[in-house]
Amino acid sequence: MVIPVHDVNPVRRTPWVTYALIVTNVLVFVSTPGLAGSVAGDSDLAQLCHLQAFLDHYAAVPQELIHHRMPRLVPTGEVGFGVHGPGCVVGPPPYDKSPVLSVFTSLFLHGGWLHLLGNMLFLLIFGNNVEDRMGRVRFALFYVVCGYAAAYGFALLNADSGDPLIGASGAIAGVLGAYLVLYPRARVWVLVPFLIFLPLRLPAWLVLGFWFGLQAVYSSGGGVSDAGTVAYAAHVVGFLAGMLLAWPLKPGTPPPPEPRGLLFGRRARPGW
Structure with a gap:
C-alpha cells in the first residue's frame, strides 16, 4: 500500500469547495x-x-x-439490563428518517480518526485539481453524485444489510476516478512502506490504478462500512462513476507541468 502525500500539479484558483468539505467533515466528526x-x-x-x-x-x-x-426496532441510545447483563435498548424509531437524505448525511460521518484523516488526505491532494477543472459548483454537485452512486451501488449488492454505511470514501473515490481521467500523467509523491517509509514520485495512473485494483480485489470478498469493516464495493462504484462523469472534460484539460528533479534516482524524462 502506498500513501500519497503531495501531487505535482498546481491549481489556478483556491479550491474553496475542497477546503469547505474538509472543514465540514472535521467539525461533524468532533461534534458527533x-x-x-x-x-x-x-x-x-x-x-x-x-x-x-x-x-x-x-x-x-x-x-x-x-x-x-x-x-x-432501532437503538434508542439508552442503556438497559437484560438476561445477559447491561446493553443498548432498542425500540420503535422515535424519528422520521428519509433514506434518500440519509445518503447525504452519511457522507460527513466517520467511525474514527484514521477513517477521517485518510479520507481527508486523499481529498486534499486530489480534490483541488478536480475542482479547479470542473469549477466550484459543478465539483460540489459531482462530489454528491459520486457519493450517492457509491451508496446505492453498495446497497444494491447488499440489499438486506442493516449495518450503517458511513464515510466520505465513496464520494472521494469518485474524485480519484476523475483525477485519473483528467491527469493520468501528473506526478504524485508517495510513501512506500519498505523497512522504512520510502518517498517516491510516481505517475498518477500508477498510484490511482493500484489503489483501484486493491479496492476491486477486496470488494470481491464483500464487506460493510461500519466501524470495523470497509465498504470496498462502494469505493469501486464511486471510482467508476467519477471516471464516467469526468470523461467529457478530458479533451480540454491542459496537461500537468513536467516536474524537474530526480525520479527513481534518475532524472525524469518528458512523457514518462
Missing part, C-alpha cells in the same frame, strides 16, 4: 455524540449506545435504501 470517548479509548456503554443510535439515525442503511422502509 458519543464518538470522542470511543476514539480516546475510554468510552463507556452509555456513550457507545448513544453513538449507535446517532449513526442509525443519520447513516445510510442498505436495506432502508432498497426497501424504503424503517426497521421496527
